[in-house]
Structure formats: structure tokens, C-alpha cells
Amino acid sequence: MAEATIDYWASEQLVLCHDDQLGLRAAIAVNDTTLGPGLGGVRCVRYPSDSAAITEAQRLAAAMTLKNAFAGLPYGGAKSVIEAPGPNVDRSALMRRFGQFVMRTGGAYIPGVDMGTSIHDLQLMADAGAEVSCNEEDPSPWTAVGVAAAVRAAIEQTDRREGIEGARVLIQGAGHVGAALAHDLAADGARIVVADIDPERAARVAAEVGGRTVAADEVLTTPCDVLSPCSVAKVITPERVPTLACRMLVGAANDTLSDGSCAELLAARGITYVPDFISNAGGVIHIHSLRARHDEERLRADVLRIGARTREVLETAGATGQTPLAVAVARVRRILADARDASAGARSSGAARRDSERSLTAA
Numbered sequence: 001m002a003e004a005t006i007d008y009w010a011s012e013q014l015v016l017c018h019d020d021q022l023g024l025r026a027a028i029a030v031n032d033t034t035l036g037p038g039l040g041g042v043r044c045v046r047y048p049s050d051s052a053a054i055t056e057a058q059r060l061a062a063a064m065t066l067k068n069a070f071a072g073l074p075y076g077g078a079k080s081v082i083e084a085p086g087p088n089v090d091r092s093a094l095m096r097r098f099g100q101f102v103m104r105t106g107g108a109y110i111p112g113v114d115m116g117t118s119i120h121d122l123q124l125m126a127d128a129g130a131e132v133s134c135n136e137e138d139p140s141p142w143t144a145v146g147v148a149a150a151v152r153a154a155i156e157q158t159d160r161r162e163g164i165e166g167a168r169v170l171i172q173g174a175g176h177v178g179a180a181l182a183h184d185l186a187a188d189g190a191r192i193v194v195a196d197i198d199p200e201r202a203a204r205v206a207a208e209v210g211g212r213t214v215a216a217d218e219v220l221t222t223p224c225d226v227l228s229p230c231s232v233a234k235v236i237t238p239e240r241v242p243t244l245a246c247r248m249l250v251g252a253a254n255d256t257l258s259d260g261s262c263a264e265l266l267a268a269r270g271i272t273y274v275p276d277f278i279s280n281a282g283g284v285i286h287i288h289s290l291r292a293r294h295d296e297e298r299l300r301a302d303v304l305r306i307g308a309r310t311r312e313v314l315e316t317a318g319a320t321g322q323t324p325l326a327v328a329v330a331r332v333r334r335i336l337a338d339a340r341d342a343s344a345g346a347r348s349s350g351a352a353r354r355d356s357e358r359s360l361t362a363a
């Protein structure tokens with residue numbers, strides 16, 4: 001990526017960490033802490049260049065601000081990337097060292113598991129003194145519950161109907177989230193179609209829910225009511241939008257759109273798009289429930305609220321002619337602005353109270 005395309009000021013705080021002895025090169029991007037400490041995973045993959053890694057950290061951190069704020073969670077957005085270490089690197093020492101850098105953010109960043117990192121890596125960071133969000137429980141079932149709620153809301157809102165009986169839902173990726181989603185929606189009468197690059201996995205899940213399979217390369221062109229991307233990122237590109245044979249797009253995969261322009265292209269084609277940061281927030285809501293020690297009933301209610309939020313966004317989009325993405329981003333901006341106003345108000349009323357106490361003491 002060219003230097004000129006990097007927005008160095010995209011984050012509230014950007015920390016570059018390196019330790020040449022240990023082979024550590026990492027970037028921590030804290031995008032926004034208006035609502036609380038920045039919560040977001042640690043990605044450990046190979047990047048083509050340092051600037052690509054740093055840009056990715058900032059972009060993913062901004063997406064976490066949207067996800068956490070829209071889900072009503074008391075966290076800001078942050079993310080970090082570690083350049084995947086070579087074979088001769090002591091990974092444990094590297095993760096502990098990274099934990100020290102996380103600690104230096106003074107609690108502004110709470111890391112979690114992401115692509116290329118494990119619970120064990122997070123525990124090593126915690127050993128070094130960092131506060132981390134990692135747990136033994138797999139969040140996927142809760143992510144699936146949230147995606148299912150968004151799918152139901154999208155169908156009911158788009159088609160002005162109740163329930164999803166008979167709706168054709170094509171799930172791309174029969175992994176942790178996709179398989180649970182297939183079961184959840186099939187139980188409500190949806191007709192499930194499954195695609196996976198592992199055809200056996202697709203066939204197994206399809207058989208379990210009385211559905212059928214399509215080849216992984218036919219996902220975009222297979223007619224269905226809902227296409228649910230639950231595998232890889234950037235499935236929808238401007239070039240692919242004209243080829244889509246779905247009426248709605250609601251899934252678990254992060255970064256479903258290759259860029260923001262796809263949202264307008266989808267709307268122009270009459271395809272209802274639920275932004276991924278709305279539909280796939282079940283995982284972060286699960287993390288919060290563990291930290292806040294909520295019981296399962298409360299957690300389920302919080303995750304199912306994704307359905308109501310989806311409905312509201314689609315309703316506003318329909319009424320204003322904006323895309324659902326634009327509506328959701330504007331809503332987050334408002335949430336952040338209100339929170340800033342509230343804390344500025346609290347600061348100024350605190351200052352006024354101290355002034356009046358001082359003048360009373362002086363009198």
C-alpha cells in the first residue's frame with residue numbers, strides 16, 4: 001500500500017511495538033474509547049508490508065468501534081496485529097512481550113482472540129500483566145443466535161410477513177457459525193441450502209437440517225431469499241453485485257463488503273443488506289456477558305436484541321432512502337456524540353459544583 005493512502009490519524013491512539021531480539025513487530029490501534037476501553041482481537045498473520053499491517057489494525061479497530069457501540073456495549077473499538085513470527089521465534093516469549101506492550105496502554109486496549117491467535121496466546125499476554133478478554137467457551141453458538149435473529153428480522157421487514165417458514169436461506173460456510181445457524185433457521189421452517197469448500201461438511205450439515213447443497217463457486221448465482229456469508233471476508237465486490245441472485249444479504253463474516261460502495265450498489269439492485277457489524281455481534285455480546293457475569297437468560301435476551309436493531313435500521317433505511325449501512329454508521333456517530341456530550345456535561349457540572357463550594361467556603 002502506498003504511504004500516501006495511510007490515514008495516520010484514523011485512531012485515537014496508535015502504538016507500534018517492536019523487539020528485534022524476540023522478532024516482534026506489532027501495531028495496536030485504539031480507535032475510540034468514548035464508551036469504554038477498546039475491545040478487539042489480536043490478529044497474527046503475514047502482511048505484505050509494514051504499512052499494510054498498520055492500516056489493517058486501524059481499519060479493523062474502527063470496525064470494532066461500530067460493532068461494540070451499535071450492540072450497546074460499554075466498550076470502545078480497538079484491534080492489534082502481530083506480524084506472524086518466523087519458525088525460529090520463541091512464540092511464548094513474543095506473546096508475553098506483546099502483553100507488556102498491551103499493559104502500557106493502561107487499560108485502553110483489551111485484547112481477545114482473532115485470526116492466528118489462540119486462548120493460550122492470550123493467557124501468555126495475561127501472564128505479562130495485561131488485562132485480556134479470553135475464555136474457554138466458544139462464542140460461535142451466540143454469534144449464530146444473533147445472525148439468525150438478524151435473518152428473521154430482514155425477512156419479516158423486507159417481505160412484510162411474520163415468521164420465516166419456507167424462506168430459502170443459502171449459508172456460505174458450514175463451520176462453527178454456519179452449522180448452528182442452519183439448525184436454528186431450519187427449526188423455524190426455513191429451507192436451507194449449504195455451500196462449503198469442504199463438500200463433505202456441507203453435505204453433513206444439509207442432511208442434518210433436511211436441506212440441500214450447492215457447489216462453493218455457485219453461491220452468488222444460486223437463487224435464494226437470503227444469502228448468509230459465514231466463511232471468508234470480502235465476498236461482495238462491486239463487480240460481483242450484478243451477479244447476485246439473492247434478495248437479502250445477512251451473515252456472520254466480518255468485512256462482507258470489499259468497500260463501502262457495494263452498499264449503494266446492493267440498494268440499487270433492491271437487495272437488503274444488513275451490515276455485518278450488526279448481525280455478527282453475538283460474539284462480543286457473549287464476551288461482555290462473561291465479564292459482567294450475566295446469566296444465560298440475560299445473555300440470550302441481549303443477543304436476540306440484534307433482531308430488533310436490524311428491524312429499526314431497515315425501517316429507517318426504507319423511510320429515508322439511505323442504505324442500511326449509512327443508517328447504522330450515523331446511529332453509531334450519534335451514540336458517540338451523545339456520550340461525549342454527557343461526559344462534557346458531567347465535567348462542567350462538576351466544575352460548577354466545585355466553584356460554588358469554593359465560593360461558599362471563601363464566604
Ligand SMILES: NC(=O)c1ccc[n+]([C@@H]2O[C@H](COP(=O)([O-])OP(=O)(O)OC[C@H]3O[C@@H](n4cnc5c(N)ncnc54)[C@H](O)[C@@H]3O)[C@@H](O)[C@H]2O)c1
Binds near residue numbers: 174176280
Ligand atoms: N465464530 C464467531 O463467533 C464469529 C464472530 C464474528 C464473526 N465471525 C466470522 O464468521 C465467519 C465464520 O466463522 P466460523 O467461526 O464459523 O469459522 P469456521 O472456520 O468454523 O468456518 C468457516 C467455514 O467456511 C468454509 N469456507 C472457507 N472458505 C470458503 C469459501 N470460499 N466458500 C465456502 N465455504 C468456505 C470452511 O471450510 C469452514 O467450514 C468468519 O468470517 C468469522 O470471522 C465469527
